[in-house]
Amino acid sequence: MIDINWKKGPEDATHWGPDTAIYHECFYKKSGDTWMFAAGHTEWKWSSEPVAPFDEERMSELVERNQP
Numbered sequence: 001m002i003d004i005n006w007k008k009g010p011e012d013a014t015h016w017g018p019d020t021a022i023y024h025e026c027f028y029k030k031s032g033d034t035w036m037f038a039a040g041h042t043e044w045k046w047s048s049e050p051v052a053p054f055d056e057e058r059m060s061e062l063v064e065r066n067q068p
Contacts, residue, residue, distance in 0.1 A: 004063060010038050010046060015062045023058060 004016050009027030019025040026037040027044065028051070035051040038044050 002063065006065060009044050013038065014065050016065070017058065017062050020058075020061065023061075028062065 002018070006013065006016070006027075009016065010029070013027035013029055015028040017023060017026050017028060024039045024041070026039040028038075029036050029046075031050075035054065036046050037051050038046050
């Protein structure tokens with residue numbers, strides 16, 4: 001099981017994706033039809049640039065945040 005530190009990402013993050021050969025570790029949220037990301041290089045703040053469309057492999061790697 002992956003131990004995700006949700007506290008380092010934005011409070012409104014809904015998903016997390018691991019570091020891979022193609023993607024950096026990021027937190028994600030969907031805004032309308034667009035996925036936004038927050039990564040270490042953005043100091044874990046939402047980027048003003050939306051995520052390029054995910055491929056199926058990346059979508060399968062995302063972990064959804066459990067809601068209380």
